[in-house]
Amino acid sequence: MRSTSSVALEAALDELSSERLDGLFGPALIEREAQLIVAANRLAAELARTTRQCELAGAADVDGKASMPAWLRGHARFSASAASALVRNGRALERLPTLAVAFASGAVSAEAVAAIAPVVAPKNVAAAEASGVDLAQIDELLTEVAAGAFHADLRKAVAHYLDRLDPDGTEPDPTEQRSFTLVKHADGSSTGHFELDAVGTEKAQAALESIVQADRPAGDTRTRAQQQADAFVQLCDNQLAAGGLPTLRTVKPHVVVTIPLDDLVGSDMSPATADLGFGATISAARARWLACDGNVTRIVIGPEGQPLDLGRSHRVTPHPLRRVIEHRDHHCVFAGCDAPTHWCDVHHLVHWAHGGETEPGNLALLCERHHTKVHHGFRIDRDEHGRWHTYRPDDTEILILPRIPDDAVRARAG
Incomplete structure (x- = not known):
């Protein structure tokens, strides 16, 4: 009652x-x-x-x-x-x-x-x-x-x-105060919780803040939480790319994506097409983005699912060619972004799976966030003067202040 x-x-x-x-x-x-x-x-x-x-x-x-x-x-x-x-x-x-x-x-x-x-x-x-x-x-x-x-x-x-x-009293062992838990969800995303001692917190903040403050492109509307999450992923990306991490299952740690060739070269947008190394599934579009700049291994599968042939892994964009693109572009080429070269992937303007050549005219540096944008409707293009242009999904150009189109700039110069 x-x-x-x-x-x-x-x-x-x-x-x-x-x-x-x-x-x-x-x-x-x-x-x-x-x-x-x-x-x-x-x-x-x-x-x-x-x-x-x-x-x-x-x-x-x-x-x-x-x-x-x-x-x-x-x-x-x-x-x-x-x-x-x-x-x-x-x-x-x-x-x-x-x-x-x-x-x-x-x-x-x-x-x-x-x-x-x-x-x-x-x-x-x-x-x-x-x-x-x-x-x-x-x-x-x-x-x-x-x-x-x-x-x-x-x-x-x-x-x-x-x-x-x-x-x-005795100085506590800081590692006893640290914990990090990660909970994977059905769609491959995760949530987590961590606790750090004062020194561990200072180190983590210094590392994350360096990336947050260096990555503030024009028109950035991300919340502070989103900025820090992107910085955390970028920090992991930098470490994976550096190649200095301990080996994992006899190989250097890396992101593994498995996708049928037909799905890779097709236009499928379903959310569960490719498999990641730790068990999650992602869309074909996401797999194409990851495949822009990575190592590719061909595996021929028999009618009953047994591997029949294992091709040799090769780098989509060889390291010498990457250095050429870094020297040319200097940073992410998406309008308003100056993310440094070591944060960037080498993007194929026409995807290699669709016949695009892996040569400088078909390559550009894009940071993770803007690489995602370009695979979801945005577009970048390099004109005959060597300037990069960025276009929204509706084909309108993103112009940096002062917002003067190129033809107007050239007319003034003339």
Whole structure:
């Protein structure tokens, strides 16, 4: 049976959700936003308090679950990390009454409570007692930071306190703090999670930021997250191309694509045509893009699927020819992009599988992003003066500021 407070809460939420927002202006909207944040914090505080009480009472057993994290995952569809964080917050609030009051009033967020929670982990409480630390004072100080400072400052304050608990302790092994997990999906894409120590983070940021800042073409509309993801892939691409990585299954690590010849030379656009080395499938169009600049091995397959003949692998664009193209183009030739040569593939204007020659007049340097664009409707062309032009799928040219067509430039020069 639902309690009176639950019925009242549902009624209030129904009333909120029925309010029209499209007629409100900035001041009214931002005021509503602020009020909702405070209310959300208060609700989160009640959820954490109730979760802790459920844990103390063994309430999860009512539904046959062994713990509240298990109940939250199974019944509330929480992720494992979200369920653990909620339970951890509930436990922390018991030991930090000042923080609990601020949380209940809406002054601090669940994220802030999660940042402070390690303070009352058993080993840290024991260390505080051994050092004569007044935990009530730490509670007050960190609650003040949580309510009045940026979240990054709160995290630093908590880290500083925990470091001071054991200033003479042994320096932790940074590798013990590192983890990297990658989850492959059915379509070959992936999501992941990683944790790095401070030094590892600095190295990763330095490497990624160097590529992010160097790859900012005109008209770039990517989000920061997209820029960093592209930088990560480019970093991997650079390492694979350099040839210095350890061997994998007796060969240097590389991207493996297997596709029937008919699909490679045809116009098939189906999403599951070619197989990648780690088990994913990609479209023929994507395979053609990868085949522009790589090693090709011919394998003749018999009627029952058995290999009958294995041809010798050969490089589509030999290294000496690549150096010629690098010397000529200097960087990615897509309009507005100056990605350096070592980021670029050698693109065939007419694909070699369709009879295009592997010679300078049919080759151009393109970075990964723009190589993809050219295989999905965009077009590049080199005129008789040696200048590259880029065209959208509708055949309009992408012009760099000042946007003056070539014929107008030549007319002015004349």
